[in-house]
Amino acid sequence: MKKFILSACTLFFVASLAQAESGADSWDLVSKGRYIAQLGDCTACHTQPGHPLFSGGVAIDTPFGQLIGANITPDPETGIGRWTFTDFQNAMRKGHRPDGQLLYGAMPFTAYTKVTQADNQALWAYLQTVQPINRAIDTNQLPFPFRLRSALNIWNMINFKEGEYKPDPRQSAEWNRGAYLVQGLGHCGTCHTPKNIIGGDKGEHFLTGNTLGVWFAPDITNNSHTGIGKWSQKDLVEYLKTGANNYDIASGPMAEAVENSTQYWKDEDLNAAALYLKSLNTRRTEPTPQPIAMDNTQMVTGKAIYADRCSGCHVPQGEGVAHLFPKLADSPLINGDPVSLIHVVLAGSRAGGTVAAPTHPAMPAFGWNLDDQNVADVLTYIRNSWGNAAPAVSPDDVKSLRKTLEKTAQ
Ligand code: HEC
Ligand code: HEC
Ligand code: HEC
Incomplete structure (x- = not known):
């Protein structure tokens, strides 16, 4: 009898130990x-x-x-x-x-x-x-015929390749961790990879920039004209951790991504992601475009508007002020699709706040005192000065985005 009690006690003890351990594990x-x-x-x-x-x-x-x-x-x-x-x-x-x-x-x-x-x-x-x-949430608000899930079979055949990340044995463990995070959990391509007409990723152009309605998610490969080629690995980590660095301040959907997600990534994960991004350059062979000449009419008017309305914050040579006013000179974002630029100038923008950088610098809205031609001119000037070179912005582009913004009240 005594022995039974003892073994029952031992059993109980062992069981509770095991439970405590699996509790810690879980x-x-x-x-x-x-x-x-x-x-x-x-x-x-x-x-x-x-x-x-x-x-x-x-x-x-x-x-x-x-x-x-x-x-x-x-x-x-x-x-x-x-x-x-x-x-x-x-x-x-x-x-x-x-x-x-x-x-x-x-x-x-x-x-x-x-x-x-x-x-x-x-x-x-x-x-x-x-x-x-x-x-209860009805997730599918798409109009006919897109709301029919039967078509998704075909969509998947074209756009989806199932499978867990396979490490590349020629690369370091850190690079592989970065690739795993950027391609997988971080789903950076959802916003930064250009899409085909049915909304699937153009895989061969991974992370080379994509327009999301009224925002542009720029090229984040290592290309030095359109991408983050001039940023160091440290600059990238700083941007993802705080939403700002010497080059840029995150606005719109990226400010949200930093606020909800990347600010919480461990430093080693941010470093791995940055190391991986710095290794991508699929556009290496494209020639760098030439800037529009300074005596072009849009450039002349744009320069005057810039000096009057913008240089107070972004400084006369477009260098900006680190962490406060983004650098416009030699900036990949400025050379990409102008939709975000028009958006920010018309509607203004407030950068997101992070634990590391809680202030929210703001860009005033100019939609009420600059007309479509003015906005097109000042942006054309910025896109072709101080190391930037990109196609002119047309007043029609400004006009149509102004309409979209009015409709969605931003
Ligand atoms: C960019 C937006 C987006 C992100 C980020 C996202 N989801 Fe979703 N998720 C959706 C949408 C939209 C649906 C509904 C899709 C549909 O009905 O076909 C969904 C559906 C799901 C479902 C299916 C639910 C059901 O009842 O059918 C699961 C599970 C899920 N998500 C888990 C996750 C998890 C876990 C994460 C983070 C790792 C995540 N999602 C991140 C947009 C997102
Ligand atoms: C919800 C969409 C979205 C997701 C997801 C997203 N981004 Fe972005 N990202 C943007 C937009 C939009 C911008 C432009 C922000 C601006 O105009 O200030 C941007 C800007 C950036 C920039 C600055 C580039 C520059 O030239 O200024 C970097 C770097 C960046 N993203 C990295 C990432 C990484 C890494 C991930 C994945 C972990 C990611 N992004 C996920 C939308 C997104
Ligand atoms: C009062 C200071 C101030 C003035 C004046 C100002 N800006 Fe800005 N600008 C900012 C701030 C702050 C941001 C960053 C906002 C954000 O990230 O949401 C910004 C962002 C931008 C961006 C987006 C750049 C990027 O990399 O995300 C562009 C383009 C821009 N400004 C152009 C202009 C133009 C053109 C003018 C003049 C018509 C102007 N700004 C006047 C403060 C200013």
């Missing part, structure tokens, strides 16, 4: 998963401001209409509470739901497919600790 797994959710910026599309974490409702504009981020809390009716890990892994890796329905590419599974199963397991463990919220 805690580690959950905190790893929480970090993976930050790396992947799930919140951007699944947490609507003012609503509980991951309860969905964020509208995502696509050229085909709107999709709404799903409720991914563990609620059994309206969230993913009835899913198994395999169901979740299939959504991330293959882009389909447990009922077989295919997901739209607005959920960036084309990038998340690269995520390892171990990382998905941690993410899954974390998602299960989130407060379940009963909130």
Whole structure:
């Protein structure tokens, strides 16, 4: 009898030890998963401001209409509470739901497919600790015929290559970590890679710049005219961590990406991502364009407007003031698609705040006191001065963006 009690006690002791240990393990797994959710910026599309974490409702504009981020809390009716890990892994890796329905590419599974199963397991463990919220979301707001999911089969055939990231043995472990983050969880290509007419990535032009409605996500490869070729690895890390560096200040969708995601990346992950970006240069062979001549009429008027309205902050030679007013001279963003530039000049912009750099410098709106021709002239001047060279901006471009901005009230 005594022996029985003893062994029962031992059993209990061993069992509770084991439980404590698996408790610590699962805690580690959950905190790893929480970090993976930050790396992947799930919140951007699944947490609507003012609503509980991951309860969905964020509208995502696509050229085909709107999709709404799903409720991914563990609620059994309206969230993913009835899913198994395999169901979740299939959504991330293959882009389909447990009922077989295919997901739209607005959920960036084309990038998340690269995520390892171990990382998905941690993410899954974390998602299960989130407060379940009963909130029904109809994710598909697309008009006919785009709202038919049956066409997604063909879309996937053209645009989707399933498979976990395979490390390149010729590269260092750090480079591979960077590639894994940029191509996979970071889904940087969702915004920075140009798209084909059905909205899929043009893979051969990975990260060379893409227009997102009223913003332009510039080339972030190492090209020295259109990309971040002149930035050091340290400049890139600083931008991703704080939203600003000596060259630029993040606005619009990038300010949000920094605020929700990259500011929380560990330094070693930011360094790895930067190292990888610095190794990409697919446009090396393209010749650098020549700037428009200074005696061109748009250039002459643009120069006068710049001196009068802009040079106070951006300084006469376009050098800007580090962390406060972005540098316009020799800047890849200025040489790219002008849509963001027109947007910022018409509507103004307030840079995002981060833990590391909490001030929000602001660019005033000029839409009310500069007409379409003025805006086109000043931007043409900026795009062809101080080392920049890019096509002129036409008053028609300004006019049409002004209309779009009025319609969407920004
Ligand atoms: C750029 C926006 C975006 C980001 C970032 C994003 N999602 Fe989604 N997600 C969506 C959209 C939109 C849908 C709905 C798609 C549909 O209905 O076809 C969705 C659907 C899902 C679904 C399927 C839910 C269901 O009930 O069908 C899961 C699971 C999911 N997302 C998980 C995640 C996780 C985990 C992350 C972060 C690693 C993430 N998403 C990041 C936009 C996004
Ligand atoms: C939601 C869309 C979106 C996502 C996701 C995104 N970016 Fe951006 N990014 C932008 C936009 C838009 C800009 C231009 C910001 C501006 O005008 O200030 C930008 C700017 C940048 C710049 C500055 C380039 C320059 O010349 O000034 C860098 C560097 C950058 N992004 C890196 C990244 C990396 C790395 C990732 C992935 C971890 C990423 N971005 C994900 C939209 C995005
Ligand atoms: C009061 C100071 C101030 C004045 C005046 C000003 N800007 Fe700006 N500008 C800023 C700030 C601050 C930003 C960064 C805003 C952000 O990132 O959201 C900015 C951003 C920009 C950008 C986007 C650059 C980038 O890399 O993201 C352009 C283009 C620009 N300004 C052009 C102009 C032009 C053209 C004028 C004159 C018509 C002008 N600015 C006048 C403060 C100013």
